[in-house]
Amino acid sequence: MNIRPLFDRIVVKRTEEAKKTQGGIIIPDTAKEKPAEGTVIAVGAGRMNDKGERIPMDIKVGDRVLFSKYGGNEVKMAGEEFLMMSQDDVYAVVDEA
Numbered sequence: 001m002n003i004r005p006l007f008d009r010i011v012v013k014r015t016e017e018a019k020k021t022q023g024g025i026i027i028p029d030t031a032k033e034k035p036a037e038g039t040v041i042a043v044g045a046g047r048m049n050d051k052g053e054r055i056p057m058d059i060k061v062g063d064r065v066l067f068s069k070y071g072g073n074e075v076k077m078a079g080e081e082f083l084m085m086s087q088d089d090v091y092a093v094v095d096e097a
Helices: none
Strands: 007-013 037-043 062-065 073-077 080-086 090-093
Touching: 007 062
Parallel strands: none
Antiparallel strands: 007 037, 007 080, 037 062, 062 090, 073 080
C-alpha cells in the first residue's frame, strides 16, 4: 500500500494499547481509551506560504508522535486503521534516548 498525503498532512498508525494493567487486570475493548501516540507512516511535501514557496515538514516517516486525542480523521485502508491529520495536530515528537 502506497499513500502520499498532500501538503502538510501526515498518516499515523496508532500504537497498540496494552490489554492488561500492571496489576494483571484485563481491560475490555469497550473500556479502553484510544492512545494519543503513534508512528508516522507517510508525510506530505509541506505547506505553501504566501510567496508560493514550500515550507518543509518538521516530521518525518518513522517518528513517534503525540497528538490530540480527538485530532485527525480515521481512515481504513487494506484492513488497517490509520489517522490522517495535519502537522498542526501533533503536539510533540518522541525521541528514544
